[in-house]
Amino acid sequence: MNSLHQYVMKLVLFLLLSIPCLSHGKTQITSIFSFGNSYADTGNLFILGTQNLTLGPVVSGYPPYGMNFFHHPTGRFSDGRLLLDFIAQAFDLPFLPPYLGHNGSFQHGMDFAVAGATGLDYSFFVKKNATFPTLLNTTLNVQLGWFLDLKPSLCSSFDSCRKFFRKSLFIVGEFGINDFSIAILGGKTLAEVKSYIPSLVKVITKAIERLICEGALTIVVPENVPYGCIPVILSLYQSTDESDYDPHTRCLRKFNELSLYQNKLLNKAVNQLKLNFPHVRLINAEYYRPITEFLKNPKHFGFIDTPLRVCCGVGGTYNFNISQGCGMPGVNACQNPSTYLNWDGAHLTEAAARYIAHGWLRGPYADPPILTAIHN
């Protein structure tokens, strides 16, 4: 009787001591699922390119892509790690494999993002007569379908799936850059592109609601980048009219206005989801503010004082020429990519991604910061 009593006391003590570890442990997140475009693609488009020869060679599969961290091209559109990779590392998780290159189950999550992907459905662009040859059917809804296809290999019942996804981090985005580009290159005016944005935000919102129905508890929703600060856009739409440029960032104002409008609607939609689903940790993650801060004060962040010049490219005002892009023969990278904001004309360097990832994890570039959300 006495020894049983002691045993029970020990058990109670053990349980009491272990509860704080269970509820505050770093390993609350055991998997990550990512949806998006080239900002989050760990190799899917590159794999598509090897399967579909019409697509042609995908530049991110060639040096100097990957030179700074992986030391070989992985299909990531970067000199090293993406934002997503820094987030995986913060949770001591392995880098996410690209869904299209992986067979079946991977317990630590999967990357569904495909470079070039739009948020809006393929059929939306067809209906608007706004197609362009780079439009692929790898949209957010297609990626969501891949996630649902994969699900049976991760968990088998309603309850076990909910249990599994409670410990997953979902990242939905960024989406928008390619929606803008496809429509603009497909011949649409900026006013028409702007009119598509409410539909884009609706698609993103619906995808988030679907994930919540599946049991997602922690969802990061990155906003759009300042579209008018992308060197591809800056060189395609170079202007002699000084008033087209923001005097502080040297970005093209009318293209940035599209991003600002999308971000306003997206933030509003995410804030509404926070009210509708108070048990879900929804995280608004910023791109616009950090990137414009880098541009306004590059030295403070260790970047060169002409921060719109790209690291890997050739010629012109921005060291960028679309017909001689990074990954093509004879196109070299700069000496020190970590002092550049932009890697190849369209994508961030690892240095910039690292800085933004830090701000998403610990603040100030996310509301709430991911690590704060996890511990609440």
Ligand SMILES: *[C@@H]1O[C@H](CO)[C@@H](O)[C@H](O)[C@H]1NC(C)=O
């Ligand atoms: C291959 O890529 C081309 C061009 O992007 C596309 O039109 C076609 O549908 C793709 N084929 C398959 C089988 O996916």
Ligand SMILES: *[C@@H]1O[C@H](CO)[C@@H](O)[C@H](O)[C@H]1NC(C)=O
């Ligand atoms: C996946 O499995 C198929 C069939 O077993 C095989 O042909 C393919 O090479 C595998 N792919 C990878 C990336 O392991």
Ligand SMILES: *[C@@H]1O[C@H](CO)[C@@H](O)[C@H](O)[C@H]1NC(C)=O
């Ligand atoms: C895109 O892919 C989805 C899912 O595989 C399919 O249902 C849809 O018909 C496709 N759309 C086009 C235009 O090919």
Ligand SMILES: *[C@@H]1O[C@H](CO)[C@@H](O)[C@H](O)[C@H]1NC(C)=O
């Ligand atoms: C579709 O767009 C193309 C190119 O922008 C244009 O030439 C064509 O007239 C448009 N078709 C319709 C039905 O609007």
Ligand SMILES: *[C@@H]1O[C@H](CO)[C@@H](O)[C@H](O)[C@H]1NC(C)=O
């Ligand atoms: C871009 O590169 C192409 C091909 O090398 C060249 O013909 C063209 O003049 C370049 N454009 C600019 C603006 O430098």
